[in-house]
Amino acid sequence: MAWDDKIEFMSEKEIKELQTERLIKTVEKAYKSLFYKKKFDEVGLKPSDIKDLSDLKKIPFTTKDDLRAAYPFGMLTVDKNDIVRIHSSSGTTGKATVIAFTKKDIDTWADYVARCLYMIGMRKGDVFQNMMSYGLFTGGLGFHYGAEKLGATVIPIGGGNTAKQIRMILDFKTSFLHITPSYALHVSEEIIKDGIDPKALGLKGLIVGAEPHSEATRKKLEEIYNCPVFNSYGLSEMNGPGVGFECEYRDDPHIWEDGYIIEIVNPETGENMPDGEEGELVITSINREGMPILRYRTKDLTHIKKEKCKCGRNHKKIGRVVGRADDMLIVKGINVFPSQIEDILMSIQEVGNNYQIVVDRKEDYIDTIKIRVEISKKFFHGKLSELKNIKEKIQHSIREEIMINPEIELLEPQALPPSEGKAKRVVDLRKI
Numbered sequence: 001m002a003w004d005d006k007i008e009f010m011s012e013k014e015i016k017e018l019q020t021e022r023l024i025k026t027v028e029k030a031y032k033s034l035f036y037k038k039k040f041d042e043v044g045l046k047p048s049d050i051k052d053l054s055d056l057k058k059i060p061f062t063t064k065d066d067l068r069a070a071y072p073f074g075m076l077t078v079d080k081n082d083i084v085r086i087h088s089s090s091g092t093t094g095k096a097t098v099i100a101f102t103k104k105d106i107d108t109w110a111d112y113v114a115r116c117l118y119m120i121g122m123r124k125g126d127v128f129q130n131m132m133s134y135g136l137f138t139g140g141l142g143f144h145y146g147a148e149k150l151g152a153t154v155i156p157i158g159g160g161n162t163a164k165q166i167r168m169i170l171d172f173k174t175s176f177l178h179i180t181p182s183y184a185l186h187v188s189e190e191i192i193k194d195g196i197d198p199k200a201l202g203l204k205g206l207i208v209g210a211e212p213h214s215e216a217t218r219k220k221l222e223e224i225y226n227c228p229v230f231n232s233y234g235l236s237e238m239n240g241p242g243v244g245f246e247c248e249y250r251d252d253p254h255i256w257e258d259g260y261i262i263e264i265v266n267p268e269t270g271e272n273m274p275d276g277e278e279g280e281l282v283i284t285s286i287n288r289e290g291m292p293i294l295r296y297r298t299k300d301l302t303h304i305k306k307e308k309c310k311c312g313r314n315h316k317k318i319g320r321v322v323g324r325a326d327d328m329l330i331v332k333g334i335n336v337f338p339s340q341i342e343d344i345l346m347s348i349q350e351v352g353n354n355y356q357i358v359v360d361r362k363e364d365y366i367d368t369i370k371i372r373v374e375i376s377k378k379f380f381h382g383k384l385s386e387l388k389n390i391k392e393k394i395q396h397s398i399r400e401e402i403m404i405n406p407e408i409e410l411l412e413p414q415a416l417p418p419s420e421g422k423a424k425r426v427v428d429l430r431k432i
């Protein structure tokens with residue numbers, strides 16, 4: 001039995017028919033937004049040109065920059081008063097990418113998440129501890145509504161405060177945790193420090209997502225907690241979580257094709273690539289009312305799997321995300337663009353011309369970010385130790401922007417190797 005037997009076990013043919021019907025409607029709707037009207041008109045495309053799935057590639061791509069340019073409401077297809085909530089991609093302050101939801105969108109989204117949770121065995125009576133942050137980030141509220149819709153008991157604790165998390169797991173006999181994989185490793189260490197064996201918690205499952213992680217990390221978590229660990233994929237531009245989720249076989253996420261059309265394109269040329277080949281994932285939402293997005297370049301590198309799943313669902317699966325086609329970093333589950341850091345550094349007059357961002361992982365699970373900054377010649381008088389307040393100023397400004405506290409290492413002018421050609425500003429030492 002599934003949450004939605006009819007949709008989940010559709011044949012490939014039925015999925016295609018439903019996608020075609022929803023794509024046509026979505027394109028008609030999208031054309032009502034200022035943004036898509038302009039985009040379509042620019043290439044001389046009319047909504048009536050889209051008659052079936054093979055016409056999808058006629059539609060121009062939508063990018064994160066497009067979303068920023070349409071900020072805040074340039075992509076709406078409904079009246080602004082019909083928007084009941086907004087969310088935003090994690091990490092960015094300033095001009096973020098904003099996603100708007102109607103009441104119906106919230107309900108549809110909750111239904112996708114409930115479907116995912118039901119698929120992995122969660123039922124009324126289960127206790128779901130939501131250890132992802134609430135707020136603009138979609139991981140908190142997205143799962144909250146889905147788990148409530150399913151009828152589970154939700155503990156909306158959010159991220160952090162590990163001692164309290166452990167107390168809640170014990171007191172309420174939590175059965176499922178929703179958590180980032182890196183935090184799950186950290187929490188296990190703290191549980192062990194308290195003299196408790198994580199295996200003894202009796203958890204039925206961990207739902208992990210929002211950041212890349214390896215199969216080895218999953219195996220390690222399964223061993224530590226003695227329960228299955230499910231990979232959950234999603235992105236704010238497509239509601240948030242609930243886009244892709246692993247079934248009981250835990251062999252990569254199914255993408256819910258009644259809501260999302262997926263393509264893989266060559267990240268350089270934008271050309272479509274066959275199933276099985278690695279490229280950039282492009283997603284079209286076909287079940288959103290307030291702000292549908294067509295052919296969104298996710299920048300996530302993966303492939304569409306060719307094999308059918310043993311669970312009987314025909315909704316296609318994507319491989320584990322192996323990296324990004326842009327320079328976005330995910331540090332402690334927060335999306336960070338190096339350009340955000342550069343903007344801050346370059347606005348501080350004591351900062352020289354060169355800097356380097358070093359991302360690392362301590363004890364297997366704690367992401368760290370260190371920024372090595374050259375001091376401007378004008379402000380350097382022979383001793384770095386005299387520049388403590390500059391260091392604090394840089395640290396504070398960057399923390400305000402990216403919501404992570406970086407370590408700052410001040411360097412003498414020209415201490416870093418000069419860039420010859422394309423500067424290599426980011427060193428990522430993590431082994432995912």
Ligand code: DLL
Pocket residue numbers: 088089090132137138139208209210211212213231232233234235236237240241242298300321330335
């Ligand atoms: O991270 C939504 C989410 C919340 C997904 C909770 C799963 C669980 P954003 O903040 O917009 O939304 O970040 C989206 O995170 O494009 C990927 O690069 C990355 N990402 C998300 N899930 C996974 C995953 C949420 N399971 C960006 N594996 C995406 C690898 C992931 N990367």
